[in-house]
Amino acid sequence: MIELESKYGVPTVAVHVHVFARLVDSTARTNGMPRARQAFVPAPMFNQPPAVVRRYVEGDDAVHGGPFMRRVFDLLTRPLPDEDLRGARWDRSTPRLLEPDTEENLQQLFRESHWTDYLPIVLPTEERVEAMLAGTSRSADEVVGKHRPTIGMELWESTVEKVAVNAVMAGAAPEHFPVILAACASGDTGRQSSMSSMGSMVVVNGPIRNEIGMNSGIGAMGPYNYANSAIGRAFGLASQNLQGGSVPGVSYGGSQGCNLSYNCCTFAENEERSPFRPFHVDRGHRPDESTVTVFYVWGSVWSEHLRTYWPEKLKAMMSGLEPLEGALFVLDPIVAREFCDQGLDSREKIAQWVFENVRIPARRYWDHIMLNMVHELVEGGVEPWASLAKAEPDELIPLFQTFGVNVVVAGGETNGHFSIFQGAQMPPAFRSDPTLPLVAPVDPWR
Amino acid sequence: MSVATKTQPKLTVLNPEGYPPKVDARGMAPGLDTLQGKTVFLIDVGFENSDQFVEQLHGWLEEHEPGIRTEVVRWRDQHNPDPELCERIAAEGDAAIIGVGT
Numbered sequence: 001m002i003e004l005e006s007k008y009g010v011p012t013v014a015v016h017v018h019v020f021a022r023l024v025d026s027t028a029r030t031n032g033m034p035r036a037r038q039a040f041v042p043a044p045m046f047n048q049p050p051a052v053v054r055r056y057v058e059g060d061d062a063v064h065g066g067p068f069m070r071r072v073f074d075l076l077t078r079p080l081p082d083e084d085l086r087g088a089r090w091d092r093s094t095p096r097l098l099e100p101d102t103e104e105n106l107q108q109l110f111r112e113s114h115w116t117d118y119l120p121i122v123l124p125t126e127e128r129v130e131a132m133l134a135g136t137s138r139s140a141d142e143v144v145g146k147h148r149p150t151i152g153m154e155l156w157e158s159t160v161e162k163v164a165v166n167a168v169m170a171g172a173a174p175e176h177f178p179v180i181l182a183a184c185a186s187g188d189t190g191r192q193s194s195m196s197s198m199g200s201m202v203v204v205n206g207p208i209r210n211e212i213g214m215n216s217g218i219g220a221m222g223p224y225n226y227a228n229s230a231i232g233r234a235f236g237l238a239s240q241n242l243q244g245g246s247v248p249g250v251s252y253g254g255s256q257g258c259n260l261s262y263n264c265c266t267f268a269e270n271e272e273r274s275p276f277r278p279f280h281v282d283r284g285h286r287p288d289e290s291t292v293t294v295f296y297v298w299g300s301v302w303s304e305h306l307r308t309y310w311p312e313k314l315k316a317m318m319s320g321l322e323p324l325e326g327a328l329f330v331l332d333p334i335v336a337r338e339f340c341d342q343g344l345d346s347r348e349k350i351a352q353w354v355f356e357n358v359r360i361p362a363r364r365y366w367d368h369i370m371l372n373m374v375h376e377l378v379e380g381g382v383e384p385w386a387s388l389a390k391a392e393p394d395e396l397i398p399l400f401q402t403f404g405v406n407v408v409v410a411g412g413e414t415n416g417h418f419s420i421f422q423g424a425q426m427p428p429a430f431r432s433d434p435t436l437p438l439v440a441p442v443d444p445w446r
Numbered sequence: 447m448s449v450a451t452k453t454q455p456k457l458t459v460l461n462p463e464g465y466p467p468k469v470d471a472r473g474m475a476p477g478l479d480t481l482q483g484k485t486v487f488l489i490d491v492g493f494e495n496s497d498q499f500v501e502q503l504h505g506w507l508e509e510h511e512p513g514i515r516t517e518v519v520r521w522r523d524q525h526n527p528d529p530e531l532c533e534r535i536a537a538e539g540d541a542a543i544i545g546v547g548t
Binding site for chain 2: 008011013017031045075123369
């Protein structure tokens, strides 16, 4: 819309649902067009029948009041002042140091500036940041990467020092810093802004897991380990502050939010007890390399052991998941071995089993939301979507392709439990740099 | 910021925010004198139910504003620019309504 106006000279009204009024305003300002033509209809728009949508058109603008269509006409026909025809630019630079203040006031400032997770933070004094920087050989002013809450939003940039500031805030130790840097350099975010409330899951592989005392055993995904907790919290805080915020209604749109975001569900894979090769080795890394992998996850379903009717149970557990968002198995080593006992002795074989056995009718697969999300792939003849779209309504088709199924092993073998998360790695186009590897190396950040 | 006490020392701390990109000014297109006799492109941006919104918008305009020509089009990919469509709208249209941003 901004381009239609500024590059092609076409007066254009962008219509949004009203809950995004502040986001739209912020986006217009950061695009140099602060009074872009905007009109608003009520939410929700998804899944509404034609009669409701018609009432949106015939009703009032949901933000500004007055008839919606009158506002659209006014926006397209009213004369504009010179300042709107020129656009606006301004200096957005921020000082390296904040105004000195007391501990109590600074805690309040950080909280009210939306720089925290609303819990107390360790204030990033120069001495503490300097100590954190000792955890890496990289220089403080080196660029770490670019960051944004989601595709289509502006890209912010970070340096090693900026990541160190956030690592201090999270209470991390210098030995955690290489993992935090690797996560921040990965092109992923721990504060994705999606309306769907996706959270993050950070999985660490390789020698650094044990060097810094990460937990891959009992309680690996819970609040029972300093490194797990601090690295995950640091990645979350750094994500929100380095990308320009994660503020509800402005730079975060998750309708319900996600509790996993507090520490980005950070843990180490239990390589020692897993019957599979380590996750990062299956992705082309050497066992002696350390890596960090960011998954985007929603909810999970849980069960214990592969019991007598496990194929039926597994199919039932998975068949209600959304097709495009992937499935992420987190297996206790006991359950990983039970899969091996069933002949599924690798990640690839588990993914293949899911592909062959977890199937749903094409009519349910191709509901309106799914069609909407991949219509350009279907129309472009991209496989497998193009072939799947040709299936008859009652034909059973694979819910997940093999590339949509991931498996990691974590847990302390107190019993044979496993969870299947709706989730996957983010497709490259949605990451801040689509050229970066999906499994990020840690060692260059030591 | 009203809770400072005289006994608390003042600390100097670093700003945790990243570096934002420069804002380039982008000018808006001038408004039209009237929409009557003009061609307005109605753009389905591709988000869920946007097609339904554009269909209802189209119906309303045909019913209430028959003097405005309308053309319904679809943005190729909701997350990326569509220069071909933009060029067509610039060549054949006078204004546009795009929705629904969600």
